[in-house]
Amino acid sequence: MELELSINGTIEGLDVAPNDSLLSLLRRQGYTSVKHGCETGECGACTVLVDGVPRPSCVMLAAQVGGCSLSTVESLGTATKLHPLQATFSELGATGCGFCTSGMLLSAHALLQSNPAPSEAEVRDALSGNLCRCTGYAKPVQAVLRAAALLRGEKVEPVVPATISAEEQPAAQSATGKQPAMMAGGMNSRVGAVTTQIPALTPQMMAAASPIPTVPRPRIPLQVVGTATPARNALKAVTGKNQFAGDQTLHQMTYARILPSPYAHAVIRAIDVSEAQALPGVLAVLTYKDVPRVPYSSIERAAGEEPLLDQYCLDYVLRYVGDRVAVVVAETAEVAEQALKLINVEYEVQPAVLDQRQALAPGAVRVHAERESQGILDGGRNIAARVRTEIGDVEQGFSASDHVIETEYLVPPTQQAPLEKYSVITYFDAEEDLVVRTNTQLPHYLRRTLAQVIGLPMRRIRVEQAEIGGNLGTRQHIEGEDLCALLTMITRRPVKLEYSRTEEFQSNHMGQQYILRMKTGVRRDGTLLASQMVVLADTGAYATHALTNHVRSAKAQALYPCQNMRFLAEVLYTNHAPASSSQGYELQHEYLALESHMDDVARQLGMDALALRRQNWLKAGDHYPLPATVGGTRNGNVLIEHCELEACLRLVEEKSGWKAKRGHKSNDRYRHGVGIALSFYGDAGVVGGTSGASIKLNEDGSFDLFAGHSENGTQLHTYLIQIAAEVLGVSSNDIRLHSADTSIAPFDSSSNDVTAFYMGGNVVKKVAEQIKRQITMVAGRMLGAVPETLKIRNGTIRGTSDVQLTLAQVAVHTMYTESRQLMTTSSWKAQHLPLTFAVQGVEVEVDIETGGIRIVKAITAIDAGRAINPTLLEAQVEGDVTQALGRSLSEEMFYDADGVPLIANWQTSHLLSAAEMPELQTYLVESQDTSELFGTRAVAGIALYGIAPAISNAILDAVDIRIRQLPFTPERILRAIHAYMARQAG
Incomplete structure (x- = not known):
């Protein structure tokens, strides 16, 4: 049918088909700023303005908009002339990964128009x-309010x-009882988050719990690191130019479409694809009979680990609902979908194993009974791997304790729900x-594994990493790349x-x-003795993260060291979907x-x-208590050089009103409580992986930097550019980073945001x-x-005299006079990863008649060292x-x-929206750390850890009940x- 409409x-x-969606129409016309996040209209990534009204285009038929005026984000402004909304989103770090940005901007624009x-x-x-998984809505809300003010003139x-200088005003209440003065806007992060500067605390100060000193160590002035540089992807995000994997058409x-298993555990006895192959438009159909049976692991393994190879390109044994039965490729997605229905499978x-305790039960069915798989610890008992580390004599410690407290907790499976759907193109x-x-x-790991699975030399495979939308740490698997290849x-x-x-x-x-x-085990005075x-961990059908997560997860327990400690994790197969990782380290369950x-x-x-x-936490000057669990080595005498838990805790203690609100009961229907939780992450003394980088100076004085680290919404690329710019004395705009192609980007073995940083x-x-040095x-x-006497600042080289050179002049001289180019390559092997500490607090309101819970506010204080980019870190x-x-x-x-x-889908999985968010307060506690990376510390992911236990503790404070299961x-x-009231009555 013929359709006439106005687009921008x-x-x-x-010419459109009657069943064409507006989303598919716009994307065919090249408007890839309209993202495809769902098919049910919940996420808002596909928002467009239809006659000025924001509409989800995925649930609108193209035929419905005939004669209408459509607007996409391209109508707001261009890279050279941004709309105030686009400018403020960029300035305030409100773009995150950028996947939801276009839709959010259009919703905001419609609001400001009316x-x-x-x-x-x-x-x-x-x-x-408009759902967002990267920014938490606070920065987008601030950006809209700021743009509204600009539009009003x-x-x-x-x-x-906002920064509170330790020299002028302490971060927490001082001995005099005076509170720190505040900048305009207050402490509510809906107005502006706060970066608090404090001096480092010595081990003696920590042990004595002395007030925060006000005399800081000397601080090296920096020009780029520590500034609120806009995110590298911000301009593309706000103008709709960012390209994700699903945005390309060749x-x-x-x-291709995959036929999923309808059963949690089944064996294919017969499969007939003849009808599917005969369907016009179908080019090929593959089953387990057509592909090599090569065991592989779908993720990278840590150094020193024995390979755990338990997955196959296609298999006759299906181990979870959604496991791959067959794959079809056709001229159109519709034909491919139709062909799936013509595949006959017997x-x-x-029997299915659906609980990790059931997996260990005598006589339980084996999830992996095949002989080809390698590295499974005990397939007969469904144990993929075991992680164990211990110091001292734990049983003796319990025997010597005045009190022994034992509790159990359950953390259910969750869907990470990245906004961008998985997509791959091969050619x-x-x-x-x-x-x-x-x-x-x-x-790089994907490239190596693909070579093994499909039989193509690695030199003939090039992996291009597209931008990742709301990754959340989940894109660490091989999913459909092998089938498409x-x-x-x-x-x-x-x-x-x-x-x-x-x-x-x-x-x-x-x-x-x-x-x-x-x-x-604990003494009466609170001293921990044991x-x-x-942990019983459900890795699902395949051991995607059987060890990668749990090698690191033992470190949560090290927050409270004692002489006798034991950590044991059994990683078990079940017939659930394979487990994924998340941002940072996988420690949320342990901190709960x-x-x-x-x-x-x-x-x-x-x-x-x-x-x-x-009394018990890990302090600066302590030795890290736990040995390495699996793989790698840890120096048993690793000293903790830096810890700002005391400063972070004082902030959260004050801002949560701990002393005034904690333990104050009421008989009202709505009961309030406060709770606090601590956390840390890092690899103390563990030899880490390897990364590489190269750089060259161009004729105009700019630099091309090549590094193999992925960008996934955590703004790592922005931070890498800032670090290089700081060293070289140039602005961030003078450095172009190249990292998306295995043919040019050096190898990188980091598997999470922390190690990558x-x-x-x-x-x-x-x-x-x-x-x-070459320059x-x-x-x-x-x-x-x-x-050695020369300094580079703003791209200009100066010495002790008034004579100066530009970087461009040096580059031209080197190329045309000395006939060479300035370029260099290097690699890095991490010996340890610095520890980052955090404290989080929440205030809750519990309705005792309905069980309803409302988070009044959530407070986060993070020991950030020198905040590399305060605005982006806060987001x-x-x-x-x-x-x-x-x-x-x-x-x-x-x-x-x-x-x-x-x-x-998101109709049945509830993600929090902007309207449901509580008050957020964010504090980046800056200390005078002298670590080699300008004193900066990784922040991504650590704020995931303390919220759940802080809420649990707040509920306990409010209504005297302990909930030991999420959510x-x-x-x-x-x-x-009701159970508590029954006990009280009895």
């Missing part, structure tokens, strides 16, 4: 249809994070190399595979299910158990919960220092000066807090008795209240 002011006549002076509540309501203050593109359904380039364009976080090899044409939202929920983006048992944590347990111990002793923590940051700093050597010859922390709130309150995966997932739903709270 241009009248177009288009309401030029909205309140914060009205902005949040307008953005409530009002003067706005420069975007500078000539002669074909489309299944022999097997042969002009050199006959296989190109794999995908939203993976581990391109095989299909491209068969058809010699480009193949595209894109998951539906239901397939996303059934795929291996699942957070693991955990059962944790904490046991602590500590034990036992550890920090909830510490409050229980304090209650039994009659101690203040914070006093117990202060330190490994990437250090190798970039090292390679920048190397080329800086000053050449400049020294040109100026007749000693190279990152707020996004992590939002994810943690969702996991604590509403996000949970459910299965029926046959192992079929009951959560298939804290009204049903669970009400059941616990």
